[in-house]
Amino acid sequence: MTWQTVDWQKKIQTLYNKLLLSLGQCDLCGNNLNNCILPQQTLVCSSCFADLPLFKQAIVQGDLLNWPSINKALPNINFDHLVSLSPYLPPFTQWLPQLKYQGRFELASLLSTLLAQLFTQESFEKYALPFDLMLSVPLHPRKWQIRGFNQAHLLAKPLAHHLQIPYDRTALARVKNNNSQVGQSGKQRRNNLVDAFMLVKALPRNTKHVLLVDDVLTTGSTTNEISKILKRADVRTVTVATICLSLPETKN
Ligand SMILES: [Zn+2]
Structure with a gap:
């Protein structure tokens, strides 16, 4: 019963x-x-x-790397600019897991719209590069099969539409599968991610400015590793855009 x-x-x-x-x-x-x-x-x-607990973008002039504590928490980074909506606080601490694990796809539409709005703000003019290409952080095929979708792609696709940037979901691949990195130190994450990603096709000629999209930036290891690969492929600047930052220093 x-x-x-x-x-x-x-x-x-x-x-x-x-x-x-x-x-x-x-x-x-x-x-x-x-x-x-x-x-x-x-x-x-x-x-x-x-x-909503959004970052005050005007203070950092559209680039969170201008925020001293964030800059300090991300040493030796290979990307050039960082754009994010919010620290990892409610309701984002509910929404992002709901998107990722419960398939609440309507949240991707809301979150990508909010992210797109940032790029139209006055404070972003300084960094309003003419992005040549948008990429999203890929999942390993095995994880993708189990989950059925890649949350970074769900966010990037409508964002590319809003910002009118060419988007390629297949240029990057994750070739090394790791268990969940939750709870691992920055050093452990960096070690896991060595050779974890690769460019599986040549970028379009003269791809100089790339916008790389992910759901959350935690230690920066993933976006850093991908940025390193992109720089080797003659990309000049990589701007990372995420919904949330989960650096310990930015939670409060
Ligand atoms: Zn309400």
């Missing part, structure tokens, strides 16, 4: 969640979404949007 009850409870909860979304209710507070700020935005009300 008990197992049947639990099963039905789950089903009802799922249906209820779907109903809330179809009624246009805020993902965070449940209020209705009559006052959406963004036309593409159908998940968060104006009040919750205003409460």
Whole structure:
């Protein structure tokens, strides 16, 4: 009897969640979404949007590497600029796992729209390079098969559309599979990632400025390793764009 009850409870909860979304209710507070700020935005009300813990981009002039504590936490990096929406704080600590592990694809649309908006802000003019190409951090094929999708690609595809940048999801490949890197030190991550990625096809001629997209930057090891490969292929600047930064120094 008990197992049947639990099963039905789950089903009802799922249906209820779907109903809330179809009624246009805020993902965070449940209020209705009559006052959406963004036309593409159908998940968060104006009040919750205003409460999002976004980085103050004007202070760092559009590049988080200008923030001393972030710069200090990312020594010896191979990328040139860092753009990110928010420290890894709620609601992003719920949204990103929901996108990655529960396949809530509608969140990719919201998050990529918010990220795209950053590039149109005045503070970004200094770094408004004419990006030649956008790439996303690839998953190893085995992980991709199990998960069924790559969350970085889900974010990059609409971002490329918003920013009108050519996007190639297949130029980079992950050729070395590691277990989850959660909880590992920066040194362990760096060791795991040696030769983990490769360019599987030549970049278009004169690809000088690349925008590399991932969901979260934790130690910078992954984006650093890929940037190293891109620089070897004559790319001049790599700008890393992520939804969140999870550096210990930026959590508060
Ligand atoms: Zn709300």
